[in-house]
Amino acid sequence: MTGTDIPEQRPEQVERIRSLDPLAADVVLRDLARRNAAGDVAGLAAMLRDLLPSPAVADGLDVAEAMAAMRDLGFLLGSIRRHDTEPVTLVPQVVPVLRLLGERTRMVPRDTVLHYGTWNPPDERCRAYTDDPQEGYLQESVRMVFADLYAALEISRDLLDRPPTEDGFADRLHAFADHLGILVDSMDLVIRKVTRSSSPTGSARTWSRWSSTAKPGSARRRRNSRSGCSTSCCGRPSVRTRSTARSGGPWCPTARPGGGRPTRCGPSGAAWAAG
Structure with missing residues (x-):
C-alpha cells in the first residue's frame, strides 16, 4: 500500500x-x-x-x-x-x-x-x-508541498507501467518534475524567513528539536544535482520547475536560490548547501 x-x-x-x-x-x-x-x-x-x-x-x-x-x-x-x-x-x-x-x-x-x-x-x-512567527514559516514550508507532492506520486504511479517511448511520456515526466519544484520553493522559504542563530527562541535549529520525531540539524537543507542541467557544461536534460520559471532559465546544480543561469557546472553536478 x-x-x-x-x-x-x-x-x-x-x-x-x-x-x-x-x-x-x-x-x-x-x-x-x-x-x-x-x-x-x-x-x-x-x-x-x-x-x-x-x-x-x-x-x-x-x-x-x-x-x-x-x-x-x-x-x-x-x-x-x-x-x-x-x-x-x-x-x-x-x-x-x-x-x-x-x-x-x-x-x-x-x-x-x-x-x-x-x-x-x-x-x-x-x-x-x-509564539515566534518564524515557526509559522517552518510549518508552511511543510503544508505548501503536500498537494504537489501527492500529484507527483500519482504521475509516477501512472508512468510505472508505461514504456518511455510512449506518446506523452516525456510530457508527463516534465509535469512530474514541475510538481517536485515545490520542494525547492519550500526550502527557499525557510532559508529566507528562518534564522539559523543559536538563540533558544529564534532559530530553525531550535525548532528542529521540538518535535518528538525530528533530528537535530534537520533545518539544514541541501540541493543536489538530480534535477539536471541543460547548459553546455554537463548536457543533462533541462528540468523547468516553478522556481526556475520565475527566473526564466533552466536549473543547474550550481544555481543559487532565485534561479540565475550558472556559469559552469562540475562533471557530476556541484551541491549547494544552505548557510
Missing part, C-alpha cells in the same frame, strides 16, 4: 483532518507556547493528562479523528521531550492510547511531520510550540 492509497492522505481529506478537534484541544493548546517558554514541565504533563482520551474513546475514533488526536497529543509529547524529560515517564497511561491511534491510522504511534504541518490548521487554530 502506498501513501496515495490512503484516503486521509488525499488532498480533499486534508481539510477535514485540519478542522477536527476530537480532544477539545483548541483552548488548552493556546497556552502551549507560554508553558514552553517557562519550561513548565509539570504544567505540560498536566495538559497531556487532561487531553488524553481513555483507550475506549481512542478506539472509537475514525481514521481522520485519530490523526487529529495524534497531532494534538504530539505537540505536548514533543514539548515535554524538548525539556529533557521522557513524557511516558510522567504520563505512562499515554502508551496504550498512542498504540491504538497508530493501529487505527496505520502509522507509527507518534506524531510525524504530516501532523505538525500538513494536518495542522493554518488559521487561528494552528498548533505551535512557540
